[in-house]
Amino acid sequence: MVVKRRAGAGCLDGMTRTDLGPAAVRLRRVTRHYDSGFGSGSGGVTALDDVSLSFPAGSFTAVMGPSGSGKSTLLQCAAALDRPTSGSVSIGGTPLEGLSQTRLTRLRRERIGFVFQSFNLLPSLTAAQNVALPLRLAGRAPARAEIRQALGRVGLAERAGHRPGELSGGQQQRVALARALITRPQVLFGDEPTGALDSATSRDVLRLLRELVDVEGQTVVMVTHDPVAASYADRVVFLVDGRVSGELQEPTAEQVSARMTRLETVPC
Ligand SMILES: Nc1ncnc2c1ncn2[C@@H]1O[C@H](COP(=O)(O)OP(=O)(O)OP(=O)(O)O)[C@@H](O)[C@H]1O
Numbered sequence: 563m564v565v566k567r568r569a570g571a572g573c574l575d576g577m578t579r580t581d582l583g584p585a586a587v588r589l590r591r592v593t594r595h596y597d598s599g600f601g602s603g604s605g606g607v608t609a610l611d612d613v614s615l616s617f618p619a620g621s622f623t624a625v626m627g628p629s630g631s632g633k634s635t636l637l638q639c640a641a642a643l644d645r646p647t648s649g650s651v652s653i654g655g656t657p658l659e660g661l662s663q664t665r666l667t668r669l670r671r672e673r674i675g676f677v678f679q680s681f682n683l684l685p686s687l688t689a690a691q692n693v694a695l696p697l698r699l700a701g702r703a704p705a706r707a708e709i710r711q712a713l714g715r716v717g718l719a720e721r722a723g724h725r726p727g728e729l730s731g732g733q734q735q736r737v738a739l740a741r742a743l744i745t746r747p748q749v750l751f752g753d754e755p756t757g758a759l760d761s762a763t764s765r766d767v768l769r770l771l772r773e774l775v776d777v778e779g780q781t782v783v784m785v786t787h788d789p790v791a792a793s794y795a796d797r798v799v800f801l802v803d804g805r806v807s808g809e810l811q812e813p814t815a816e817q818v819s820a821r822m823t824r825l826e827t828v829p830c
Contacts, residue, residue, distance in 0.1 A: 584655070585616040586749045586781035587640050592649035594635050594804075609635040610646070611804035617749065620779040622772065624792035626818065627801035628826050633785040634753060636801065640783065641751045642670050654748045671700050675742030675750040679757035681734045683726040689713060689737045690722040696745050704744070712740040716770060732763030739770065743780075750774070752784035756791050768794040789818035800825060 594610040609632045617623050617640070625633050638644035639651055642658055651658045653673055658666065683692045690709045697704040713719045716736035726734050735755060742750055752771070756764035772794050774780040784795065792798045793815040800807045802825055810817055 584619050585652075586619040586621075586654060587617045587783070588652045589613055589615045589636075589640060589646075590650045590652075592636075592639055592646045592651060594632075594639055594644065595647040609804050610639065612649070613801075613804070613806055614649075615799060615806060617781060617783050619748075619781050620775065621797070622775040622782045622795045623784070624795035624798045624813075624818075625783065625785045625801065626787070626789075626792055626798055626822060627807070628822075631801040632804040633801055635804075637751050637753055637783065637785055641674050641676060641749070642666055643676075671696065672745060673748045675745065675747035677735065677738045677742050677750070677752045677755045679754040681726070681731075681738045681758075683734055683737055683741075685726050688723050688725055689718060689729065689740075692726070692737055693741045693744055696741060700745070708744070712744045713737070715743065716740045730763070731759050732766055735759060735763075735767050736770065739767070743774070749781045749783060752782065752786075754785055754787065756786065756788065761790070764788070764791060789815040789822060792818045 592610055592613045593608065596607045596609060598606040611632075613632075613636065615636075625636060627633050635644065639646050642651070642653060645658075653669065656669065658669070661669065684695070687695075690713065693709050693712050694704040697708075710719055710722060713722055716739050718733060718736055718740065721729060721733060721737075726737070729737065735758075750771075755771075756767050759767060768791055771782050771784070775782055775796075782795075784791070786792050793813050796812065798810045798813045798818055798821075800809060800821060807825065808821070810821065
């Protein structure tokens with residue numbers, strides 16, 4: 563598989579470089595506050611604090627930060643799975659605020675793909691049936707060739723009839739990727755997509771993500787704790803206490819690791 567970086571795919575911090583190209587996803591001054599559950603005035607948690615970020619179309623971004631820094635919350639707000647307390651999010655130029663639940667659900671189905679650490683495949687369905695699910699949920703009867711092509715994209719055309727229990731972890735994650743990509747989403751989000759895989763299998767999945775960006779122009783945004791995984795991205799955005807604390811372009815694993823060590827040891 564060819565591993566090739568896109569020239570110029572990059573990143574915006576605080577929307578200072580919006581001229582790089584159209585944003586697949588844009589967050590403007592996003593704050594997400596969780597109430598404590600004990601009524602007003604009792605504090606709660608500010609998981610995201612005035613975050614402005616843009617994910618340019620056709621780029622691969624890794625999001626890193628210490629535990630509790632807001633990575634998953636950022637992903638959920640950016641993927642329209644959660645609503646910010648304030649600020650705005652737009653996907654493919656469509657602002658999410660004010661959209662009804664029905665329209666949000668449709669937008670998520672049509673424009674967003676999601677892969678998780680735990681694959682989330684249905685164990686009783688074959689790989690092909692799992693991949694077909696998003697289309698069935700959207701009311702479409704998927705053509706067999708379409709499913710085969712989606713599995714072919716992740717190198718699993720020959721495994722269409724296998725159930726998840728008959729596949730390795732890496733193969734299961736590739737089925738999950740095919741399922742996430744079957745609707746041709748504008749953005750693919752990954753919440754630690756390689757977190758449950760051994761390092762050799764992780765590399766295969768990361769090379770596949772890289773290839774999707776380089777060859778097909780897919781936009782990928784991935785939360786990870788692994789500096790090696792982050793080094794496959796065009797840039798790494800670092801969060802600390804719900805705020806963007808900086809970013810690295812064309813990162814190496816060593817640079818990411820050094821930055822993370824600093825963030826985890828130096829009080830901000
Ligand atoms: N549903 C919720 N209700 C209350 N607080 C929440 C909720 N979800 C997240 N938080 C809090 O928001 C903060 C950010 O959480 P988040 O899960 O986004 O962090 P994270 O960087 O993804 O953490 P980790 O690396 O440990 O998964 C944490 O303090 C967390 O406890």
